[in-house]
Amino acid sequence: MKAVIRRIPRGRVATYGQVAELAGLPGGARVSAAALKTSLPSERLPWQRVIGKAGGARGRIAIHDPVGAAVQRQLLEDEGVAVGDTGLVALDVYGWLPSTTRRRKPRRR
DNA sequence: GCCAGGGCGCTAA
DNA sequence: ATTAGCGCCCTGG
Numbered sequence: 001m002k003a004v005i006r007r008i009p010r011g012r013v014a015t016y017g018q019v020a021e022l023a024g025l026p027g028g029a030r031v032s033a034a035a036l037k038t039s040l041p042s043e044r045l046p047w048q049r050v051i052g053k054a055g056g057a058r059g060r061i062a063i064h065d066p067v068g069a070a071v072q073r074q075l076l077e078d079e080g081v082a083v084g085d086t087g088l089v090a091l092d093v094y095g096w097l098p099s100t101t102r103r104r105k106p107r108r109r
Numbered sequence: 110g111c112c113a114g115g116g117c118g119c120t121a122a
Numbered sequence: 123a124t125t126a127g128c129g130c131c132c133t134g135g
Contacts, residue, residue, distance in 0.1 A: 015127085015128090016126075016127055016128085017127065017128060020121095020127090025121085025122095027119095027120055027121060027127095027128085028120085028121055028122075028127095029120090029121085029127040029128065030120085030121065030122070030125060030126085030127050030128090031121065031122055031127095032126090032127085033125075033126045033127065034121095034122065034125075034126080036126065037125090037126055047126085050126080051126090052126065052127055052128085053127080053128070053129090054127045054128050054129080055114075055115065055116075055117095055127090055128080055129085056113065056114045056115060056116090056131095056132095057113085057114075057115095057128095058112095058113080061126080062126045062127070063126045064125085064126060065126080068126080069126085072126090084113095086113085086114085088113075088114095111135100112134105112135085113133105113134090113135085114132105114133085114134085114135105115131105115132090115133085115134105116130105116131090116132085116133100117129105117130090117131090117132105118128105118129095118130095119127105119128085119129095120127090120128090121125105121127100122124105122125095
């Protein structure tokens with residue numbers, strides 16, 4: 001699972017659900033989140049590249065802690081990922097496209 | 110018609 | 123019970 005996260009290319013992002021699926025934990029999106037939450041910086045996991053897409057969000061920072069969220073945003077922009085004021089990230093552009101996973105209906109565009 | 114955002118219920122650890 | 127989630131549906135801009 002952590003291995004999966006490390007696979008996320010720089011400048012790209014993936015959703016918790018996507019990571020969980022790739023890790024072999026279907027429906028375990030929150031498990032991924034928990035793993036990241038408990039992970040230590042020494043693990044050097046690019047947790048910043050993992051975002052959520054719950055509710056009406058199509059892909060945005062899902063960290064509750066405002067500080068952590070700000071950090072993630074900064075790190076992402078540092079990699080070249082544009083983050084909206086609300087922490088929204090254009091999955092259509094920066095979304096990771098692993099050959100092993102398929103996306104939902106690309107909803108035009 | 111398009112987009113972003115919020116509400117609701119569900120699943121898994 | 124709690125949560126760094128997810129999808130569907132509705133609303134406002």
